[in-house]
Amino acid sequence: MSYSTFNKNQINPLTEPMFFGNSVNVARYDQQKHSIFEKLIEKQISFFWRPEEVDVSRDRVDFNNLTSAEKHIFISNLKYQTLLDSVQGRSPNIALLPIVSIPELETWIETWSFFETIHSRSYTHILRNLFTDPSEVFEDIVINEEIQKRANDISQYYDDLIFYTQLWQTHGEGEIEVHGEVHNVTMRELKKKLFLCINSVNALEAIRFYVSFACTFAFAERDLMEGNSKIIRLIARDENLHLVSTQQILNLWQYGSDDPEMKEIAEELREEALAIFMKAVEQEKEWAHYLFRDGSMIGLNEEILCQYVEYIANLRMEAIGFDAPFKQRSNPLPWMNKYLVSDNVQVAPQEAEISSYLVGQIDSQVSASDLGDFDL
Amino acid sequence: MTTTFRVKVNGQHELTVDPSEGTLLEAMEAANIDTHYHCRDGFCGACRTKLVSGDVYYINEPLAFVRPGDCLPCCCVPASDLDLDH
Ligand code: FES
Ligand SMILES: [Fe+2]
Ligand SMILES: [Fe+2]
Numbered sequence: 001m002s003y004s005t006f007n008k009n010q011i012n013p014l015t016e017p018m019f020f021g022n023s024v025n026v027a028r029y030d031q032q033k034h035s036i037f038e039k040l041i042e043k044q045i046s047f048f049w050r051p052e053e054v055d056v057s058r059d060r061v062d063f064n065n066l067t068s069a070e071k072h073i074f075i076s077n078l079k080y081q082t083l084l085d086s087v088q089g090r091s092p093n094i095a096l097l098p099i100v101s102i103p104e105l106e107t108w109i110e111t112w113s114f115f116e117t118i119h120s121r122s123y124t125h126i127l128r129n130l131f132t133d134p135s136e137v138f139e140d141i142v143i144n145e146e147i148q149k150r151a152n153d154i155s156q157y158y159d160d161l162i163f164y165t166q167l168w169q170t171h172g173e174g175e176i177e178v179h180g181e182v183h184n185v186t187m188r189e190l191k192k193k194l195f196l197c198i199n200s201v202n203a204l205e206a207i208r209f210y211v212s213f214a215c216t217f218a219f220a221e222r223d224l225m226e227g228n229s230k231i232i233r234l235i236a237r238d239e240n241l242h243l244v245s246t247q248q249i250l251n252l253w254q255y256g257s258d259d260p261e262m263k264e265i266a267e268e269l270r271e272e273a274l275a276i277f278m279k280a281v282e283q284e285k286e287w288a289h290y291l292f293r294d295g296s297m298i299g300l301n302e303e304i305l306c307q308y309v310e311y312i313a314n315l316r317m318e319a320i321g322f323d324a325p326f327k328q329r330s331n332p333l334p335w336m337n338k339y340l341v342s343d344n345v346q347v348a349p350q351e352a353e354i355s356s357y358l359v360g361q362i363d364s365q366v367s368a369s370d371l372g373d374f375d376l
Numbered sequence: 377m378t379t380t381f382r383v384k385v386n387g388q389h390e391l392t393v394d395p396s397e398g399t400l401l402e403a404m405e406a407a408n409i410d411t412h413y414h415c416r417d418g419f420c421g422a423c424r425t426k427l428v429s430g431d432v433y434y435i436n437e438p439l440a441f442v443r444p445g446d447c448l449p450c451c452c453v454p455a456s457d458l459d460l461d462h
Contacts, residue, residue: 036441040439043419241419247421252441319441331410331412337414340414340422341415342419
């Protein structure tokens with residue numbers, strides 16, 4: 001029912017479910033129903049970084065020397081990542097904060113979203129360095145059909161949950177007519193929408209970034225675009241934590257250690273959850289196809305990238321209780337791992353040229369003549 | 377005197393592992409087994425492995441959910457003889 005920013009009832013957060021219980025009042029972390037979220041907050045904060053700390057200025061020269069097929073790959077990936085983080089920088093807050101019921105999860109959601117905004121700011125940092133005016137790149141994100149297809153799938157589950165939550169919070173349960181359409185708002189229906197939404201977010205955090213990551217690190221393997229690669233490694237490390245949090249939520253439901261009704265719903269909607277994941281896998285493969293439409297890049301092609309998507313999807317699906325659906329059990333891109341190791345993020349061998357890691361410095365002054373005559 | 381454990385991996389590799397010498401993941405790598413991992417720090421779940429039998433001890437508490445019957449070799453050591461499916 002209607003949301004209060006400070007619930008005046010005496011509630012015991014240790015007996016509340018993660019979602020759809022009483023809204024949180026006191027932000028206290030001395031006791032926790034699910035201490036994992038407090039640990040995730042600590043870990044995430046310990047990862048704090050600022051895009052401006054990474055000097056990306058040398059990437060401009062590299063970029064100008066890429067083939068046009070490679071430029072297409074590089075810029076398209078940045079567009080797609082910008083879309084993903086635009087959604088993730090706001091949606092967990094808007095969709096989940098109104099219905100969360102335990103303080104450590106509430107704060108985790110805010111911490112998580114905040115880090116997504118750092119990711120978004122880092123794309124601007126990268127693009128400002130490559131182009132005097134990156135507007136054209138940003139503007140294409142809402143026009144580009146390939147990106148639009150993905151945007152729909154990513155935002156639809158959030159939007160649906162947000163809309164039903166708004167109906168419930170203003171009208172309570174029951175049949176509610178809006179613009180001639182009747183919506184049957186029940187707690188069961190709300191929880192189903194929540195379940196599908198978390199599955200969709202889980203698929204996003206689990207695999208949607210990995211095609212782009214693989215391209216970035218394939219450039220880095222050739223000592224190209226290393227400033228960008230440094231940033232993407234920091235992002236990849238954060239994404240792993242986000243993924244673990246959605247896996248935790250799904251597993252806590254499945255194993256009945258939270259809301260028993262969510263356990264029932266997890267069983268009831270198992271096939272739908274599987275379909276959400278499989279659709280994300282398909283879309284990522286189509287994305288690989290789109291990236292390589294003008295030609296491949298050294299070290300990567302569509303086929304191997306699709307195998308990598310399957311490899312990652314197997315790992316991710318087993319983590320939430322599905323059987324591995326693909327036969328790709330070995331890692332087709334073993335060099336990816338060295339960019340995904342957490343320790344290496346700060347002290348990678350490449351950082352021998354410490355100049356690419358200036359703290360708090362960036363020269364974003366680019367003149368038209370610097371850009372030469374290449375086309376976007 | 378150190379205690380070592382026998383660790384069977386994927387039904388084909390037999391390793392002798394000294395828990396004081398590093399993680400289970402490192403032991404598998406030392407034996408040239410094709411391993412799966414990302415973070416090597418217990419928070420991504422990429423190293424998830426079926427613990428067919430035996431017990432492990434976590435030297436760092438993992439943040440990834442460990443489903444019953446699984447273990448995360450990047451942050452644990454054997455606490456008994458093990459049979460793993462990696
Ligand atoms: S490699 Fe990340 S949890 Fe083991
Ligand atoms: Fe992100
Ligand atoms: Fe994320």
